[in-house]
Amino acid sequence: MSQNVITLYDVPSTASQPWLPNIWRIRLILNHKRLPYRTVWVEFTDIEQTLRAIRAPPTSFKSDNRPVYTLPVIVDPLRSRSNPTVLSNVNTIAEYLESAYPARPIFPEGSRALQSLFVHYIQEVFAKPLLPILVPLSHQRLPERSQAHFQNGAPVTYPQLTPAQREQAWRAVKDQFDFLASILDKNSGSDGDGVVAMGREISYADFALCSVLIWIARVAPHDGWPRVRQWNSGRWARVWERCKDCMDEY
Structure with missing residues (x-):
C-alpha cells in the first residue's frame, strides 16, 4: 500500500506533532483532498543527500549557481511507480496536486492569481514579525544532530529576548493580525462568512494562513x-476550526 501512495518528506522534531508551516500547507491540501500519503522524516543534515538520491529538483540556486535543496518534497506514483513524479517547492506542489487531483479543489475558478498574492503576503510579510519569537523555539524542538547542522556542527545560540522585547515583538505580530483581520472583514455579510479568504469555501490561501x-x-x-x-x-480560533478537519491525516 505504501508504495502506491504519495510520499511527503518532512523534518523530525522532539515534539509529538510536525510544525514546519510550509510542509503543513501540503499536509492540509493532502488531507483536504483525502489523498492517502506516508511521511518520510529527514533530518536537516541529510536533506540534500536524500533529495539528490530521489532526483528531487532543487528548490532554488545560490548566487554561484549551486543548488539549494529544501522541504517539502513529494513523490507521487500516480502515473508510474517506476518513474514517479518528484516535486519540490511548496507552491509548485500545491498546483500539481490541484491539477492531478481536481476533486475537492483548493483554487476556485479564476482565483489563482489573487490567491498567489495572498500566499506571498502571508509568507513574506505577515509571518516575518514571528521569526524572532518562533525561530529559537523551533530550533529547540529539533533533534540535536539537526540543531548542530546550522553552524558547521556547533550548536546555534539565539539572543534571548527580554520580557519587554518579547512583548514588543508580539505587538508587531498583532499589528499584522489586525491588518489581515480588517481585510478579511470585507468578506462578511453577503460576500461571505468573514472567516475564509475566498468568502465561504476553504482554499489554498486559508491553508497558508x-x-x-x-x-x-x-x-x-x-x-x-x-x-x-x-x-x-x-x-483566528475560527480559522483554525474551519481547517481542523484537514489537520488529521486521511
Whole structure:
C-alpha cells in the first residue's frame, strides 16, 4: 500500500506533532483532498543527500549557481511507480496536486492569481514579525544532530529576548493580525462568512494562513497560541476550526 501512495518528506522534531508551516500547507491540501500519503522524516543534515538520491529538483540556486535543496518534497506514483513524479517547492506542489487531483479543489475558478498574492503576503510579510519569537523555539524542538547542522556542527545560540522585547515583538505580530483581520472583514455579510479568504469555501490561501497558526500553536503552546486565538474577537480560533478537519491525516 505504501508504495502506491504519495510520499511527503518532512523534518523530525522532539515534539509529538510536525510544525514546519510550509510542509503543513501540503499536509492540509493532502488531507483536504483525502489523498492517502506516508511521511518520510529527514533530518536537516541529510536533506540534500536524500533529495539528490530521489532526483528531487532543487528548490532554488545560490548566487554561484549551486543548488539549494529544501522541504517539502513529494513523490507521487500516480502515473508510474517506476518513474514517479518528484516535486519540490511548496507552491509548485500545491498546483500539481490541484491539477492531478481536481476533486475537492483548493483554487476556485479564476482565483489563482489573487490567491498567489495572498500566499506571498502571508509568507513574506505577515509571518516575518514571528521569526524572532518562533525561530529559537523551533530550533529547540529539533533533534540535536539537526540543531548542530546550522553552524558547521556547533550548536546555534539565539539572543534571548527580554520580557519587554518579547512583548514588543508580539505587538508587531498583532499589528499584522489586525491588518489581515480588517481585510478579511470585507468578506462578511453577503460576500461571505468573514472567516475564509475566498468568502465561504476553504482554499489554498486559508491553508497558508492556518499553517502559520499551527506553527504558533506547536512551538509556543503556552505563550503564543493562547494570546493569538483571542485576538480580533476570536477570529483566528475560527480559522483554525474551519481547517481542523484537514489537520488529521486521511
